[in-house]
Amino acid sequence: MPPFDVPEGDPFGPHNLPYGVFSPAGSEQRTVGVRLGDHVLDAGAAALALGSPYASLLARPTLGPLLAAGRTAWSDVRRALTAWVTVPSHRETVAPLMHPLSSVTLHLPFEVADYVDFYASENHARNVGRMFRPDAPDSLTPNWKHLPIGYHGRSGTVVVSGTEILRPAGQRKAPADPAPVFGPSVRLDIEAEVGFVVGVPSRMGHPVALGDFREHVFGLCLLNDWSARDIQAWEYVPLGPFLGKSFATSVSAWITPLDALEDARVAPPERTHALLPYLDDADEEPGGYDLRISVAVNGHVVSEPPFSTMYWTAAQQLAHMTVNGASLRTGDLYGSGTVSGPEPAQRGSLLELTWNGRDPLELPDGKRTFLEDGDTVTLTAWAPGPGGARVGLGEVTGTIVPA
Template sequence: MPNTWVPLPTDSGYGIDNLPYGVFTTDHEPDRPRVGVAIGDFVLDAGAAARAVGAPLDVLDAPSLTALMAAGRATWRGVRASVTTWLTDPSRRASVEPHLIPRRDVVLRLPFEPADYVDFYASEHHASNLGRIFRPGTEPLSPNWKHLPIGYHGRAGTVVVSHTPIVRPSGQRKAPTDAVPSFGPTRRLDIEAEVGFVVGAGSELGTPVGLDGFADHVFGVCLLNDWSARDIQAWEYVPLGPFLGKSFATSVSPWIVPLEALDAARVAPPARDVEPLPYLDDRAAEPWGLDLSMEVRLNGHVISRPPFASMYWTAAQQLAHMTVNGASLRPGDLFASGTVSGPEVGERGALIEITWNGENPLKLPDGSSRTYLEDGDEVTITATAPGPNGTRIGFGEVSGRIVAAR
């Protein structure tokens, strides 16, 4: 990869090997969202740059990423190659440089229009921890867990961009010792540190997408926080699963890292002790495990470093399972990995695990403690991945601050 003429901080996760896509506005044009590309401490106004160099790339001259995403893999590759050329060829600098905007001067928006949202449950460590919490003395994993990627359908309309305030949800709650349920704000508001996968190219209803179709349909990767009201969830989830305890908000990071930028981060998933059915069998396929290093901060304090490489089910297997019944894909479909947790206490991606359902309160450096989130708390999830030649691919952050119930 050639060097860029854009000045880069030495520790930038937004180098020429990354080039994530987002959507932004500026203070003087707050009602004109535009497609942007992160490079160093700048955001490239991609549509304006395309016009400046005379490139016929209408998919970049748009208020969201949806048109680019829907165009398919050949277009994704072509656009990425073009943007790379603009930012590395010195002869293009005079045309392109005026369309670089300092990142501090832009407002990042929700980068795509969510179509459907599916959340999975793919970490064996997370699933086992929850099984031990809620079913002590029994087998922690359900009998189907190692045979298929378990998931549920969420609410696409409540997917929000990073830094959107999270209103504490209300609903029914019933503790085991309560005679009847009560109604009110959740007392057990939690986080789930996850990775999201954004679908670009759609598929035909009735036609499954196999493991080998993953890169043809998934446009890129973002960070995701699947906020969870554990007391509401515990009362409602039998027998049909998560509903109001999850659907009030899901936060995503504003930058979508192209799948192509993650070639150096691909790793084999953990060894599996149950042979998957053929449509999920990736042993002979190129691996789609990803070596992402994640970090979770609560009010600025690091509370966890979940390792994404430990996830039992890969995103390619999740997509294959999600469509094996013939369900179609649409541009903007979002599916999430499920909580990322590793084998160590400091690698757990949710407070329910970190505090063992409140039994072991989390001690913060400022002297306070938490079992679950309080109003005013802010949670920030960040991640990086290996890039070529020792570089790091940055994902930015997904943050949210809790505000009181309405």
């Protein structure tokens, strides 16, 4: 099929146009690409061929310069790209610059500056509370409805989809064990999340207001926060996640710009507690996103978490992340936290799906409580688009290899 003739209903049609970085077949040179159906447009080469003033942003081996250019440039580039792949007069120039997706190598699309992960799903937080604090009067911690809880992760181990995940080793100690032992994690888990990519930086000492979210955040992607639950359980008191999380975080090779998700915007769940002014979004534009996520283990769908149920929005997370004066850098990445819905089949981690290993999942290739060596986890998602179309998010996949 010719590269411009995207089938009707394709979630990667010209209404989407996510950005990535790729190397053409037989080359190690990296360049910015834009996905259209099952092809990738060499955006930099197209910009040069068509005399675009934005060639300096697109003819690069990373998305960094485009991310830093700001919202006006993001909108202008998106309009130009849409024209390049839809206006017939451009086809002769653009067609030779389209590469079959199956022939290219995809790379981590931007240099990750800082990485922060949040804990924004009330369903996930309540499930965890019921598991580990069954005698507490409330399954949520006292601060949960007042601020987006998060932790700083390790940016150097954020990897692109398709990267193999080495089973981590570390200390672990079960409650009945007399002393900790060292070895490979035996409770390796996933967390289905959405990652938000910061483009425009901010100055230290200058918090980012809720209403400025779209001036700083370029787009989003799917994210899998791999988690070694046994290592995490032993280490996290009193300072929180460390080695149980820092060994790997997988992200999609494709970043969906926020402008492609206008039709997916929804109001977040009703607030049950009064919020401090810097987090109060009652008078702000809808801050939630209707993203439909699927989680598959070895090709078998085990969960379908709805992102629309997330209590804390990405705008609130950004405002909280900077309210103390912390600055943003181009390439900052922050994760939503595990996405879990109210139903058992909507839980975004094996910890919840198996209720801490009590209720194994029945898969075609055997039972699972946590991940085994050789298991492949794949996250996919789509969002409502214009005129009933679907906007596809790039998948995130990773296969567990032995320690």
